[in-house]
Amino acid sequence: RKGTIQFHRNTETNLSKQRNATHDATQRDATRRDTKQNKKQRNTTQPDFRQSISQTIHPKTHSKTSSVSMIDPADVNDLQLEDVADYSADYAEKDFPSADGNNLQNPEESTDKVHYRRTRIMALMRANKWFILVVAIVLAVLIGVISAVGGGSKKSSSSSSSGSSSSRSPVSQPPITVDPKTIDEKVLDALMVKLIGFYEDNSLEVDNLKDDSLGTTPQKQAYWWLASEDGWKNLSDRDLIQRYALASFYYATNSRANAQETSPGPWVDAYKWLSDEHTCDWKGIVCDPNKEVTAIKMSENNLSGSLPMELSLIAATITELDLTTNLIHMEHKMYDVFESFENLETLLMDDNYLQTYNSGLPWQFKRLVNIEKIRLSYNLLQGQMESTAKVFEHWGKLTHLEIESNYLTGTMPTEIASLSNLVYLYMRRNDMTFNLDFLKSDKLVNLFALWLDNNDITGTIPTEIGNLDTLVSVSITNSTSLGGPIPSEIGNLSELRRLWLYKNKLTGEIPTQIAKLGKLEVFEVHNNLLSGDMPDGICSNVNDADYVNKAVTSDCKTKIGCDCCTQCYD
DSSP states (O other), X not given: OHHHHHHHHHHHHHHOTTOOXXXXXXXXXXXXXXXXXXXXXXXXXXOOGGGXXXXXXXXXXXXXXXXXXXXXXXGGGGSOSOOOOOGGGGSOSTTSOOTTOTXXXXXXXXXXXXXXXXXHHHHHXXXXXXHHHHHHHHHHHHHHHHHHHHHHTOOOOSSSOGGGOTTSOOOOOOOOOOOGGGSOHHHHHHHHHHHHHHHHHTTOOOHHHHOGGGXXXXXXXXXXXHHHSTTGGGSOHHHHHHHHHHHHHHHHHSSOOOSSOSSOOOOSOOTTTTSSSXXXXXXXEEEOTTOOEEEEEOTTSOOOSOOOGGGGGTXXXXXXXXXXXXXXXXXXXXXXXXXXXXXXXXXXXOSSEEBOSXXXXXXXXXXXXXXXXXXXXXXXXXXXXXXXXXXXXXXXXXXXXXXXXXEEESOOOGGGGGOTTOOEXXXXXXXXXXOSGGGGOSOOTTOOEEEOOSSEEOSBOOGGGGGOTTOOEEEOOSOTTOEEEOOGGGGXXXXXXXXXXXXXXXXXXXXXXXXXXXXXXXXXXXXXXXXXXXXXXXXXXXXXXXXXXXXXXXXXXXXXXXXXXXXXXX
16 A cells, blocks of 8 residues: 555656645545545645754654644744645655656566576575575574573563664564453453443443444454453453453454455554553553553554544543554544543544545544644545534644645634634645635734645735734645735734745735845745735845745746746746
């Protein structure tokens, strides 16, 4: 799967050097929405260097993907300037076929070279077989000694997954199977009684565990595995619940088919999963000092199936779910599991198969009342963003909203204008139709990055944008309905570094006030209806910037006088 997607991503990159991501309505039918590969072809139609535009880290964050909370306007300029990426940028262009296939090798020539190399290698091995044998024995002894010494010094950590070491190779395995006929019926009955009590205490349906007509469910597999463990009776209720809930998650997402992936492979890395080790030592599981699960971090691990309801059993202590870039499919009542995640602060599920049918965001998300960071890009969300529930009115702590490259329609939810903690707003490449009046709000006091490209944005850019003095990166491009002048008030945004306004219908002259932006690094306004000259200060500010991708673009071949533009357009 990965190689196929890499090829398509690379092909689209080669075909789209002008960062053109125009939507084609004729391609947006149901059949395209049913396959992730076709969706990716649409979503990665422009190479974009914006994902690497700064290395500065906000002092309140711990990593590139950390959520930001309680933003102080005084230090907002130290935030990361990106924190969002086009997936096309994750794959190097080398080693993959070009769009025209010119860099593909001749199959016959390649086969001859390989055969020649093999022949030479075999001849050398035969001529030196005794020397090679002695060297192999010595190496085997050394490796055995090193492994014995290293194994005795290993220490496990209860606060995070022990599988996080970069020196350890991934441990891939098909799901562990247990034959229930090999387990004492009394043991099975005792465990069943215990598990049913957990279900009843949490008001969960028990059919997937008890109903034999449903076949071999993930819940039954987890139950059989747990019953096969000798020490389950000695576990505390908390540890027993965690083992069962995570085992259900394991079986529900490991080689489990769904509506989008009919033959998925096993997890990339299942280190220590379903072993005798404590669940806090399983790959991707993070726990607090009390050994309660606080995070599940399983990005890019080939998870498939869907999230089981049994995660609700441990949801109360979980603050982070990172399931980025997997094959998880969710729809309809599958989202009910999120109703229990009231303490969740970070939800990263971009690049999966989250699907809604003309209902926008799942209504169950309104229960995420403590959410701060949410990434849902590159999924199959359709319809108006808040068709079934006012989700945003429950997200008062939200700092980071990334919901790009879906199939969302309708207007901008009015509640977004009231999100006073909002720092990052990324909504590119949807089918929404809205104006920019929400920028008139006096509550967006922490807004740092605003990317709205490739939506049908109507009206004009409001002058009140000049009051959003924490803005550093603004990208509003590819909207044929956005007109009017560039507000001179943008010159008040003293922290602004990157401004993309190309491929709109903006009119008038470029305001001289923008020359006051001493930190400006990018100013792209080509393919508009602008006239006059490029203010000198803009060019000098960008020219002085210490930024590898600094740029000034305009229609300087025909309409704009600009001797300093890095690229001119008609």
